Amino acid sequence: MKRLTFSAVFFVVLVVAMACEKQSMIGSPEAESLLLERLHHEIDSLASSYPCDDAAEWRFTAVGEKPCGGPAGYVAYSTGMDTAVFLHKVEIYTQRQRSYNAKWNVVSDCLFLTPPSRVVCQDRKAKLVWDAEAASQ
Template sequence: MNTVWQTFGVMGLSLLVMGCQPPQQETVAEPEIALQDQQQMQNQITEMDQQIRSMVGMAYAEDAKQCRLAEVGHRPCGGPDYYLGYSTSTVDAEVLTKLINEHRELQQAYQQEFGIMGTCEVLPRPVVTLQGGRCVAVHASDR
């Protein structure tokens, strides 16, 4: 009789232990979906970059006071991807700044999400000058 109770005890304990374990879920990695997501984000980043460049256009200005310098994009180690001179006479600075910030945030999210690495070089900050009626970002070595 003692063995019958022991058997029931072991069975009960086994059921209790099995009931406490989380259900096993089948997780199948979907590399195709990840690649599609990565490609979609890359396409969005590229489209936004083209919008920024298109918005700035030729950056025509009549006075150097209309020239500004924008930091565009994000490098994996920090800092902008590139600098771009623009003119406040041809661009709404608030709209451009908003687009640049959205682009930067998307690029940062992409880099974090997919573990993108960079060369960690620091780009020297250029100055923006008026040359031939256009706002241009010029590096010290180019002056």
């Protein structure tokens, strides 16, 4: 009986400890960073789920925000998708990254990322292109 009681107490203590550890992750920079990564992956997956056969049917938009301001990157998207939903998801991601940066005092380089010049199709995938001329302006 004592062995069963000790095992039960040990199990309860273990469960409580794990719950406390999980609870301490909520609201942590690591947990919020994971949520941002998942949302960014969702955006990339959605954008890449469309084959690129005609570059004229593709656009690009800024995504995310660097701590000093300005876009963290760019993503190409097909005009064949529900662009309103896609761009809303990008805006949510950007707002959350802005909040994350402010909340956790994130620092990075303050280099401005120039927008791409155009989108091209390569192996049925959209590729962003930065022309040398546009980059030097």
